[in-house]
Amino acid sequence: MKIDAITIFPEYFSPLQLSLLGKAQEKELLSITVHNLRDFSTNNHHSVDDTPYGGGAGMVMSPEIWGSALDPLMLEDTDLIILTPAGKVFDQQMAQEFAGSSHLVFACGRYEGIDYRVGEYYSHPQFVAQSIRVHEVSIGNYVLGGGEVAALVMIEAITRLIPGVLGNPESLAEESHNEEGFLEYPNYTKPANWRGIAVPEVLLGGNHALIATWRAAQAQVRAQKCD
Ligand code: ADE
Numbered sequence: 001m002k003i004d005a006i007t008i009f010p011e012y013f014s015p016l017q018l019s020l021l022g023k024a025q026e027k028e029l030l031s032i033t034v035h036n037l038r039d040f041s042t043n044n045h046h047s048v049d050d051t052p053y054g055g056g057a058g059m060v061m062s063p064e065i066w067g068s069a070l071d072p073l074m075l076e077d078t079d080l081i082i083l084t085p086a087g088k089v090f091d092q093q094m095a096q097e098f099a100g101s102s103h104l105v106f107a108c109g110r111y112e113g114i115d116y117r118v119g120e121y122y123s124h125p126q127f128v129a130q131s132i133r134v135h136e137v138s139i140g141n142y143v144l145g146g147g148e149v150a151a152l153v154m155i156e157a158i159t160r161l162i163p164g165v166l167g168n169p170e171s172l173a174e175e176s177h178n179e180e181g182f183l184e185y186p187n188y189t190k191p192a193n194w195r196g197i198a199v200p201e202v203l204l205g206g207n208h209a210l211i212a213t214w215r216a217a218q219a220q221v222r223a224q225k226c227d
Contacts, residue, residue, distance in 0.1 A: 001162055002030045005151055006069050007108040008048060010034045012148035018153065024165045028095035032155070037061075040068040049111050058112035066107065066118045074122060077131040078103040081154070082119050083147025087136035090154055094137070098154070106154070108147035159183065183222045185215035 005013055013034045016022070024030040038046045042065075049059035074080070079101045088094070096106060107114060123134045139150040160166050175184070188199040202214045 001030050001099075001159070002103045003030065003159075004035060004073050004104070005032070005106040005107070005155075006035045006037050006066075006073075007146075007148050008037045008110060008153075009108075009146070009148055010036050012108075013152065015152065020165060020167060021156070021159060024090055024159060024162070027164065029164050030114070035069060036063070037065060037069055037133060040065050052112060056112075060112050061114045061196065063115035063117050063121075066114055070105070070107065070122065072117070073105050074127065074130075074132055075103065077101075078105055078133070079124055080105045080107065080119075080132065080134045081151075082107045082114060082134065082136045083109060083138070083150040084113055084136050084179055085138050085141075085143045086139040089141065090137050090139045090150075090157070092157070095154070095157040097163060098158045104155075104158070106151040108151050110146040130136060164172060183219055184217040185222070 007013070015026075016032055016034075021030070021032075024034060037048050041048050048065050049061050052058065052060045059128060070080070081098075081104060084104065107118070119134050119136060124130060126181075127134075137150070141151050146151060161172065163169070166172055166202065188203060192199050192204065198215070202210055205211075
């Protein structure tokens, strides 16, 4: 999978070099390129935004600069993800869908967001014909300072689903068993008694069928508590 992220704060993406994601890039399962939007600004101050038509607070990011940054990345078979609190809320199912993509481009807006025409433009039939798909995505119903953290969250959730990225592929298999909105069962490790709290008895015996039943029930209890 190839990932491009466009931002005015490339430093936000340095955690992608760590841990399993760093290793996945070394193994070439994944290639992540971060682009500085300011490099595409042609004015003297390298500014990327302007005042909103119709008035109102804040600034809006210029479609011209976004167009210059995005054009070279809009290759055949690409998912363009525009991060915005007004987008469709990201979840595990969406992560699964994006994990099957060959090229993801994350457009990280700041201020009052990116001029709306950018998403409209890359949705035109000429781009649809090249299998370019535009998605407006939010990671939750709250407003962040910009799309960078949202892109990081999405990249982590999506890339761990790519075969070979996770150290232990069995963890993925267990998650997919719990697909129907179930959260995972509670986990315990040694010691068997910690500060007076004992590990549930069933986990200490070796009855795997009983353990599986207990875990399924616990996962359901947890899911209900979250409703
Ligand atoms: N930008 C600001 N808030 C956001 C959110 N909740 N999700 C995605 N992008 C955002």
